[in-house]
Amino acid sequence: MMLLAAFDFDWHAFFFMFFALLTCGFALAVLFTSNIVRMAFYLILSLGASAGLFFLAGAEFVGAMQLMIYVGGTLVLLIFGVMLTAQSRFVTMKTSSGEWVMALVLGGALLFLLLTAAFRVGDWRTGHPNPANVGLAESKTTTQIGMGFTGVRVDKLDAPEGSTLVSGMSGYLLPFVIVSVHLLVVLVGAAYMARTKRRASSAGVGA
Amino acid sequence: MAEFFQQIWDSFFQTSSESPGAIAYLVAAVIHCVLIIHVVAVGALIFIWMERKISGRIQDRLGPTRVGGAFGWLQTLADGIKLIAKEDITPKDADAMLFKAAPYVGFAASYCAYIALPFSDGWVAQHMNTAVFFILAVLGIEVFSPILAGYASGSKWSLFGAMREAAQVVSYEVPLGMCVVVPCMICGTLNLVTIGNMQAGSFTNWLAFNDPFTFIVACVYFTCATASVNRAPFDLAEAESELVAGFHTEYSGLRWSFFFMAEYGSMFLVSGLAAILFFGGWHGPIPIAEPIAGVLSLVVEPLLNFGRYVVGFVVGDLGQVTEGVVATQIANLMGCLNFLVKGTIGVTVMMWVRWTLPRLRIDQVMTTCLKYCVPIAAFGFLGALVWQVNDLPTSNDMPVIGKNRFEVRESWVYQAEKELRTTSGDQKSSPDDQQPPFDPHQATGSTELVPQGAFVMKGGAR
Amino acid sequence: MIGISPVSVSHYLVVGAVLFVTGAVCMATKRNALGVLMGVELVINGANLNFIAFGSKYLRVESLGLDGQLIALFVIVLAAAEAAVALAIALNFYNNHATIDVDQASELKG
Incomplete structure (x- = not known):
């Protein structure tokens, strides 16, 4: 009983993990899919999940803006473009494996660089001591x-x-x-x- | 709501906690989800039955009469059972993954928009500061469901339906957004709870009757909302005389019914949004809810106190019900009923329009949007703006029962300030709290940063 | 919870970095012009996530403040403009070459 009562679960971290995994996972799905319409669909999900990250960071207005302009506007435009330029149904274009290897090696190097930089500054790593207590004025x-x-x-x-x-x-x-x-x-x-x-x-x- | 469950938790386990714990949040979230999904699903059940009855009456016939007695009120349930039992077919030419995912996208968007829709004063799953914007944004996502369905079906009828739908919905978002901005401008907030509460009192306080321009805007809003949820006369995406069934030609069974739940869900959503933005939200035309709630609470409150006393013997002392809470909650319940009635009236009007007017052609749909709705909405927006800036008389100034709109707003600002004081009182050490409470009117007024003639809320807190 | 409590700016930066790199690789490997455009959108979104993270009051005591959110708004609007132009170019390209494969656009190659 006491265990349950003392059980403290950080919902902020949980939802951050949830949305972060969705965002990154669908972004990778965009990369590794060759069907253009599926790519657009994964891109919708990735951008929508990153709007969730915006909401979590307290940027309500930007999150709604992302949903409205990016997801509801730009991506509809993109899918329009896909439909207007499709030669045959579900067309796929293959990329040669040499290009894949080169791009992935360079991308991996860039990712390593960025990740190193992300954890370089101590102030960025520590986080807010008590995010639940951020005042009302700051949150709105x-x-x-x-x-x-x-x-x-x-x-x-x-x-x-x-x-x-x-x-x-x-x-x-x-x-x-x-x-x-x-x-x-x-x-x-x-x-x-x-x-x-x-x-x-x-x-x-x-x- | 999480606070409420934490109180119960605390009184049950004899603990005390300052803020709601994780489990209280979980319980509150689950209850919110279940309530909202019932609004969507049960709403669809009722509205489909209503649509059949109304269309029957309009066409001078009876509609369903067998299942569930003379009114056929179980007909939708019977249909639902049939749909669940039906075979779920995926065409050979279809892109199976997208074909299967498309109905869920639409349903999820429609359901998600309900998160920010208040049903009564404070009865909202997530009290958002940008609720109006959020609902519009999520409604815009719903368009992906027909597009993906149409593209993935591998059928030309579906593709035509999807293209029409995309063109139509994207165009109608422009006048819709313009119309929605007008009430937000008059109230000075994007918060739907505040907008609803600012229309308290008699029906003269409703924003549709604020000035002539807002009435025009309300009419344009309803037209554009009908178009953006794909109802006749704008239902080109599923025109059965031209496209078989449009984007859902290839669908059957439960997936097909998801499209319909999404459609009826968003119909109620835009009607409810119209009710809150223009027609007083949860406030009735005559302010009688509060007196009635006051009288009722005289009976209910002692009963509740007695109940708590009895339960208190088992789980420990629960104390008394807080003074005035019962009356407020009864008034809220009546407000919720009020809101549901208003939303249902909006849906009924949409059905009436559907069975009365002939379907438009695609070029006529675009003409209606770009040549009529957009200019009229822009004109209404400008007119309302000029009216507001020049401080012309509005129906809100009339000496009737009910508060003046800006008293409501000020009390809201005051409330926000009070909340801020209590939260910052807890943690003096954090450097974040050095800022004084944020209040745009006081802040700008004291430093004279607002240019003269700029848009300033009349009667603000200065 | 899995070692990320409290959530900090660095965690957002990791997500932003993954989006950025994915977008960049997407731009490099896709042969469909619209696929390249999707890569650009991912890159922009990754950058935007960083602005939001640095501007958030929930992640750091000394945050960038409102500027992060304001710049993110500008980026979103400009990205919409960019997508409109890029789409127009793609449509024009398709009309002139009858394909959307960017590797076919090699007239200027010596």
Whole structure:
């Protein structure tokens, strides 16, 4: 009885493990599948699971954004592309084994480098002593993000005078506007490029 | 809810703990999951029966009358048994893995969106600060189910259905998002519980009647929601006269029924979202829930106290029920019923529309979205914005029973502040707590960082 | 729990590294243009995970704060723009070559 009562289970770590395994596992599945539609499906699952990691890290808004734009928008676009360019059903393209070996060796070296770097700094390794006690204000960032986009950094009001934080007070208004304009230009450009004349009998399904 | 189970745990094993333990969380999570899955599954059971009855009445016939008496209310259950018993066929040309996975994707998305949907004040599986956004995002994922099903079936009808579905749902997300932003803008939050509570009082406080533009936006929202859950007249993806059955042509048995559970689940979801965003959520048209709950609690509270006293002999003293909790919970229960009725009315309207209007052609569907819904939604959004910024009179200002909307919001901010104080009181040592409680109005007001004329909530906490 | 309690920034960095490397290898080995695009998405997502990890209040006492989340938002939006352009290029390529195999695009090879 006392054992049960004292049984403390870290749900944060558990769900981190769960989502991390899903994310990495499906990312590897994307790599090792040759069927393009299955790749897209695994990519959906991998990105969705990484949205779960965002939620766990307290970034609710970014997680929802990831689900909405990445998974609900970009990947639908990708699958559209797959359907429009499929020559025959379930087409697969084989990669030569030499390329595989080379890519995997280089990738393994890169992974080793990144993993070494990830555990290099002590502060990164230790973690928060008591994540359950992070205050309410820190956990609810949506309003702060919104104010940040309109050029007001409400999270930095208490920075001491003369510190580097104060210079960041201007917020993200200019980048926000630039990104908006950039997005508009890109969408117009993409629509223009995709509209070029089709050659006869090249289209599988009419768009 | 986890706190509640921890209390029970503590009183049972004579322990005391500050925060809920792992097992309390587990029990609470399981209960939430089971409750929500019943909303989806039992909801589908009832709505399919309702659809048959309604379509029957609209076509001047009776609908099912045999199974379960004169109203045929067991018909769906009989159908369900048939579907479970049916052979599960995978076509030879199909990509078996994707073919099998596709129905679950749709069902999981529809089910997942319910996590953030409140059924009454605070009765929500996960009280999220970005609930509206989350629900929209997860609804957007549902589109993968028809796309994958259509592609993996290896049938041209399925593929056509999937392409239509993808084009339609992705386009209708744009006006849908614009419409949803309007109530969020008026309330100043993405939190559905707060948005619902800000419409407390009589029906004049409902956001649909806030100003003329919000009413237009509410109508556009409902149109786009109907389209985004693929209901007639926008059900081109499964147009039986053109595409056999669209993306689920090759499906049979239980997998086929998963598509339908997902469809009816998301129908109730978007109707419930409409109820919360525009039609008062769990608040009835006339504020009578609280007085009734007060009267009822006079009877229920002594009974509960007596029950706790009796049980206390076995497991140890449980003490008395906290004052006022019973009345609140009864009011919440009535609110939940209110919400379910509103959601069901929304679903009924969708059925009415389905059996009344003819199906649109694909180009007409796109025209409706891009040439009508998007401009009207944008116009409504701008109008509501101008109305709000210029402080024009709204129906919320009328002298009727019920609180002013911004008193509700302030009490919410106050509540958040209080919670913060209690959490930071526990751990003075952590450097994280040096920040004062976050309050956008006070914070920006004190340092005059908000440009004049920028969008500031009227009557905010300054 | 399996030695990762409490979760720290390093654990997020490991996931980000795996995503990044997977994406990079994906870009190198896939012959389908859209497969290459999927590799790019994985790489971007791995980078984004790092921004979120450094900005999270739950993983470190002295965190990057809001900037991590804001930059992650910009990255997501820019990734959407990138995907739109890349898809347009892929469609154009398909229209001109009647295949989506990137190895076929070798006219400029001397």
